[in-house]
Amino acid sequence: MKSLDLNTEFPRSPREVLAGYVIAARALDKCRAVVAGTQGEYHFSCPLDNIFFDFTGISSDEFKELVASGADDEAVAKWIVENSKVKEQREVIRWNNDLRDKRISEMPIELQEFLETYIPQFIPADKMVYRWFDVYDIEEGRI
Numbered sequence: 853m854k855s856l857d858l859n860t861e862f863p864r865s866p867r868e869v870l871a872g873y874v875i876a877a878r879a880l881d882k883c884r885a886v887v888a889g890t891q892g893e894y895h896f897s898c899p900l901d902n903i904f905f906d907f908t909g910i911s912s913d914e915f916k917e918l919v920a921s922g923a924d925d926e927a928v929a930k931w932i933v934e935n936s937k938v939k940e941q942r943e944v945i946r947w948n949n950d951l952r953d954k955r956i957s958e959m960p961i962e963l964q965e966f967l968e969t970y971i972p973q974f975i976p977a978d979k980m981v982y983r984w985f986d987v988y989d990i991e992e993g994r995i
Contacts, residue, residue, distance in 0.1 A: 855884035859892035862992040866900060866985045867952060870925065871932035872941070874948045875904040878988075880928055883919045899963075907947055909937035954984040 856863060863881035870876035879901040885891040897905070897912040905912050910932065918931055938944055956967055971981055979990045989995045 855888040855890055856881050857888075857890040857892075858882065858885045858894045859890060862994075863894060865989050865992070865994055867989070869948070871929035871936075872944050872948075873904060873908065873932065873936075874951050874985075875900060876929075876932060877925075879904055879915070880919065880925070883916055887916065887920045903951070907938065908932065908935070910935050952983070952985060956981065956984055959984060 864877040882896040886896040
């Protein structure tokens with residue numbers, strides 16, 4: 853599978869789903885770039901990715917091993933479904949919607965503290981951050 857060059861391209865939005873999970877497609881894009889050596893300033897198995905890995909019980913190392921085999925999106929999605937400890941669709945829906953709707957004030961204080969300086973530094977003053985995922989989508993030009 854061809855990876856993105858994250859020096860010149862952006863990974864998918866954390867809102868985009870893979871195997872039914874938000875964050876997963878973005879984690880996959882970053883993992884492929886790490887395997888290819890084209891990750892730029894992006895990090896795989898970062899705190900955002902680990903929210904997905906922690907929820908599903910999937911190891912980032914095992915995920916990376918699968919990705920390094922050249923698995924396409926469909927194969928990765930199938931593997932996620934087979935290996936996730938979460939089997940109830942309602943749990944996934946609730947988790948996805950919680951993250952899609954997560955306000956910065958609902959984040960752990962350490963992340964709020966980080967975003968307090970990050971947002972003014974990297975988000976244009978005319979853009980409003982209403983939800984946590986907005987930070988990624990504004991910075992990467994999707995909204």
